[in-house]
Amino acid sequence: MKLRIGTPRCLLVIAPHPDDETIGAYALITRMRRRGVKVRILVVTDGGASHTASPTWPRHRLIRERQQETFRAVRQLGIFRGAVTFLGLPDGRLVQETRSANRLIAGAIRHAPKPLLVVAPACSDDHPDHRVVATAVGGARQARVRRLAYSVWPAGAAIRHAGAVTLSAQERLAKRHAIRSYRTQAGRIRDDPNGFAMTRAQIAAFSRAVETFVERAE
Numbered sequence: 001m002k003l004r005i006g007t008p009r010c011l012l013v014i015a016p017h018p019d020d021e022t023i024g025a026y027a028l029i030t031r032m033r034r035r036g037v038k039v040r041i042l043v044v045t046d047g048g049a050s051h052t053a054s055p056t057w058p059r060h061r062l063i064r065e066r067q068q069e070t071f072r073a074v075r076q077l078g079i080f081r082g083a084v085t086f087l088g089l090p091d092g093r094l095v096q097e098t099r100s101a102n103r104l105i106a107g108a109i110r111h112a113p114k115p116l117l118v119v120a121p122a123c124s125d126d127h128p129d130h131r132v133v134a135t136a137v138g139g140a141r142q143a144r145v146r147r148l149a150y151s152v153w154p155a156g157a158a159i160r161h162a163g164a165v166t167l168s169a170q171e172r173l174a175k176r177h178a179i180r181s182y183r184t185q186a187g188r189i190r191d192d193p194n195g196f197a198m199t200r201a202q203i204a205a206f207s208r209a210v211e212t213f214v215e216r217a218e
Contacts, residue, residue, distance in 0.1 A: 126157075
């Protein structure tokens with residue numbers, strides 16, 4: 001089923017971690033930009049927990065680089081630094097920061113231009129940080145705000161009763177390149193045996209031919 005986008009004035013993409021905005025909504029952002037819709041990116045956590053044992057990538061360096069990766073990725077879509085906000089909440093510990101997440105996400109939604117389209121993770125996502133963000137968005141009920149949910153984990157998971165944005169071959173290639181440009185998450189850091197790295201299969205799943213979104217009415 002094709003996603004009906006409507007006529008929002010602004011698109012707010014809420015990403016639990018740096019790279020989730022690209023994985024979840026790359027094509028949707030592309031379409032909104034073509035239509036002249038303002039796009040804002042809100043990254044909730046600092047992304048600093050993916051390689052905690054790396055001696056060459058201490059937390060402060062990793063956080064700084066993940067922010068730069070985000071700026072570079074969204075710049076290719078015509079989104080500049082002023083449209084990207086990092087809340088800096090602790091990666092992997094968002095459950096302990098639920099109150100702050102609720103307050104800050106609600107504030108971002110409240111201050112964004114209306115009518116507003118918000119896209120954020122699905123409540124069914126496997127990652128606990130993603131579920132905290134999903135709950136925060138669900139509780140931020142405001143007038144002239146439409147909310148859609150996307151899924152990240154497990155990679156390639158489908159959402160029931162979802163609307164789809166179909167990617168062209170060129171868009172799929174561009175999205176795959178953008179995901180790989182998050183090099184700290186795609187194998188660049190090799191001195192942490194327990195560090196996270198997206199596999200080829202996961203990158204392929206993240207850059208599949210459709211992006212799916214489900215309407216959130218609750």
